[in-house]
Amino acid sequence: MMEKIMRRPRDFDAELKALNEKAAQLKTRKVKQFGELVIATGADTLSIEELTGALVTIAATNDPQKREAWATKGLAFFQGKTRTTRNQPKGNNQGSAKGPDSNTAA
Structure with missing residues (x-):
């Protein structure tokens, strides 16, 4: 005869708490990376x-050509082609952090 196996009920509160902690960690990492980028x-x-004025202007711009030009400049920066303001190591730093908590890109 087959017995019914009772599954443990899910602990939604614990899952929600874990998700909230993960969201807080991601937000903190995003803010830190933004500061490093600045x-x-x-x-x-x-x-x-x-x-602030520059960021507001960029965010309000809907011109695809301007946005593409900015994206191209940004990509060149990350590839080390335009780093004239700081003496940074060259390489392909696509915005991902190196560390134990860098499983997802911000």
Whole structure:
């Protein structure tokens, strides 16, 4: 005769807590990487008003040609082709962190 095997009920509270902790870690890593990017590009020499104005302008721009040009410049930066503001090591740093918690890209 086959016995019914009872499954353990899922602990939704524990799963939700784990997801919230993971989300907080990802947000913290994203903020840290953004700060590192600001420093690496030399944008840390700009005033907060200048940097904010530039970001607001970029975010409000819908022109695909401008956005593509910015993306091309960004890619060149990460490939080490335009690093004139800082003396950074060259390489393909596609924005992923190197470390034990770098399983997902931000």
